[in-house]
Amino acid sequence: TAPLPAPADLPAPVINPNATIVLGKRYLRKGPDGRPLEDETGLFWRVALAIASQEANYGEERDVTATARQFYDLMTSYKFLPNSPTLMNAGTPLGQLAACFVLPVGDSMEEIFDAVKFAALIHKSGGGTGFSFSRLRAKHSRVGSTGGVASGPVSFMRIFNTATEQVKQGGTRRGANMGILRVDHPDIKEFITCKEHEHALDNFNISVGLTEAFMQAVDANRDYDLIDPRDGIATARQSAREIFELLVRKAWESGDPGIVFLDRINRDNPTPALGEIESTNPCGEQPLLPYEACNLGSINLALIFSPAAPDGVDWEELARIIRLSVRFLDNVIDASQYPLPIITEMVRKNRKIGLGVMGFADLLYRVRVPYDSPEALVLAERLMSFIQAEAQKASAALAAERGPFPAFDVSVFPAKGQGPLRNATTTTIAPTGTLSIIAGCSSGVEPLFALSFARHVMDGEKLVETNPYFRAALDAAGLSRPDIIAEVARKGSVAHMEEIPEALRRIFVTAMDIEPVWHLRMQAAFQKYTDNAVSKTVNLPNTATKEEIAGIYRMAFELGCKGVTVYRDGCKTAQVLCTGEAG
Ligand code: ADP
Structure with missing residues (x-):
């Protein structure tokens, strides 16, 4: 059926210059000649309508056009x-809407190459x-059928x-x-x-899957067992400190590998009866069962600022956005066409969604x-606990309308006394x-x-950005002078600029001005309610020591983080594809 045309009175969105480039290159639908078939209004209406149309699945007496407008x-x-x-695929024949997948890799040629194909x-x-x-x-183990080695x-x-x-x-x-490998796999060093x-x-981003047993062995300076994955039998003993130090050294040198805490992740597995969680998606924020997929969405916290509110946050508006976003993301599950029947089956059992935030800084x-x-x-804890609670309420309300997730x-x-929910997880x-x-x-x-920087986006395109709130603060202080602006653009940070008042320097901090421990505390504050x-x-900073990284890893474990990624300024790296560059 032909899509409903966009209502004539639909207001066109305001698109910032950087977004115009990004949307034009990768998000607008194009015809065979490479020319766009839609403008930005068409894009957002296509998505809105495809997602709103799902409500018909539940016999809901809702006006699809009205929901699409919302x-x-x-x-x-x-x-x-x-x-x-x-954004790219809703309402198109491809129709695959999820960002995150986890695939199992079994120990046979068939299973390995199936996984390559599925990926x-x-x-x-x-x-x-x-x-x-x-x-x-492990490498060099026997291969039964050929008599060779793996x-x-x-x-x-x-x-x-x-x-x-x-x-x-x-x-x-x-x-x-x-790519994740358990720390007790015999090939862990390689x-x-x-x-x-x-x-x-x-x-690949790579992460080592650490266990609590391993972390305890590091603390006690003990050896731990390396285990043959085929039969679970220990094949060798290994010094935990030696592996931990190797991990830290490699992360110091290149940022890779990261670490994930598998036991911590599995303590939050909402459906252990369906399997154990062994991996996350590429950027680490979404642990999933084998063959699960998850769609994410993010609320822009910059826009819930209200100068009239005592704490600067418009909580009522935030609650409204959360309710609508949860409904949207639950609809996305049904609107999405997954690349394999088994993925469709897994996704529909748990109906995981991942509502999160952007614009916090x-x-x-x-x-x-x-x-x-x-x-x-x-503030981080207040915001995220509110989002978590409201998102769960919204999921419970959807369960009342549409039924709980099948698993x-x-x-x-149920054992926690929690009433029916539509989604096994709601926040990421x-x-x-x-x-x-x-x-x-x-x-x-x-x-x-940085407060001002040139962002390289796709195919060598360069976008210069100055943070608007910083710009406004400079204006208010009468400091928007060309020499000052040029210096901020050069340095990125005002931490060491004497001409900027101390109060502003304190507020307008950037990633490199912040002590590493505050990065981690902030991660832990959000994790607590995610x-x-x-x-x-x-x-x-480039001068950070390996001991500091070791300290961060231990602290992340103690603070209940599910993983950590460190990046030392100026170290060599091949960051995978999760920044603007990936587009
Ligand atoms: P976006 O802003 O494009 O929605 P994010 O940067 O929030 O994406 O990344 C979310 C997830 O999307 C990642 O963890 C990963 O699962 C997936 N993803 C990100 N970049 C890519 C990419 N280049 N190719 C495939 N998947 C990606």
């Missing part, structure tokens, strides 16, 4: 945006894939990497992978050092609270690499990287 207003006000695949299908549709390679037998997880990862390289995602984005050799695994600028302060942590009865919720904090460009806000819960995980990088 969704259109929600997105074009930039108060909420769904993840990129939803290719997902990448073609704009999704990112995570894999645990922990089930693969080549081990790392060599198979190169095949996934090459396949990813070749699949240009339907003209949209190149594919991103997460895995930790596998990105040393330039470019061999460029399409902007909000802090607006309420005049420094990112690295106890007040900022308090609800076997989930952890994504990096919002592209969404934040479209919305013109700071990304995720990260501090600003069902899934939090995308966050702990930025370190």
Whole structure:
């Protein structure tokens, strides 16, 4: 059926210059001649209508056009945006709307190459894939059928990497992978050092899956067992400190690998009866069961600022946005066409959604609270606990209308006395690499990287951005002089600019001005009220030591984070595809 045309009185969205470039290159639908078939109004209406149309599935007596208008207003006000695949593919024949997938990799040729093929299908549709390679037998183990020896997880990862390289995602984005190996896998050393050799695994983020037993062994300076994944039998003993120090050294050198805490992740698994969580999506914020997928969406906190409110936050408006966003994301599950029947089946059992935030650093600028302060942590907890609670209420209300997620009865919720929910998880904090460009806000819960900078976006395009709230503060202080603006653009930060008043220097902090421990505290504050995980990088100065990184890893474990990514300024790195560059 032909889509309903956009109502004639639909207001056209205001598109910022950077968003015009990003949307034009990758998001507007194009015809065979490469010319756009829609403008920005058409894009947002296409998405709004495709998502609103799902309400008919529930026999809901709602006016689809009216709901579509609500969704259109929600997105074009930039108060909420769904993840990129939803913007790109909703209402198109491809129709794959989720950003995050996890695929199992079994220990046989069939299963390994099935996973390669499934990943290719997902990448073609704009999704990112995570894999645990922990089930693969170690390098040099016997291969029964041939009498030869196995080549081990790392060599198979190169095949996934090459396949990813070749699949240009339907003209949209190149594919991103997460590779995880348990710390007790016999090939763990090779895995930790596998990105040393330039470019061999460029399409992978890698993380080591740490266990509590391992962390205790590090503390006690004990050996731990390496385990053959085929039979669970220990094959060797290994010094925990040696592995921990290797991990820290590699992260110090290149930022890779990151770490994830598997036991912590599985304590929050809402449906252990359906399986164990072994991996996350590429940027680490979404742990999933094998064959699960999840769609994400982010609320722009910069726009819930209200100068009239005592704490600067319009809570009523935030609650309204949350309710509408949860409804939107639940509809996305039904609107999405998944690349495999088994993924459709898994997704529909748990109906996970990941509502999160972006523009947090902007909000802090607006309420005049420094990112690295106890007040900022308090605000983070208040915001995220509110979002978590309201999102769960909205999911419960949807369960009353549409029924709970099918695996609800076997989930952890009934035993906790929790009434029916429509979604097994509701909250996730994504990096919002592209969404934040479209919305013109700071990304995720990260501090600003710089107050003014040139962003390289796709195919060498350069976008210069100055933070609008900083600009307004300079104007108000009568300091918008060309020499000052040029200096901020050069330095990125005002931390050491004497001509800027101390009070402003304190508020307008950037990632590199912030002590690493505050990055981690902020991650932990958001994690406390997030069902899934939090995308966050702990930025370190170039002078940071390995001991500091070791300290951050231990602290992340103690604070209940689900993983950590560190990045030391100026170290060599091949960051995968989760920034504006991926588009
Ligand atoms: P966006 O802002 O484009 O919606 P995010 O930066 O928030 O995306 O990333 C969210 C998730 O989307 C990532 O964790 C990953 O699963 C997926 N993703 C991001 N970039 C890519 C990419 N280039 N290719 C495939 N998947 C990606």
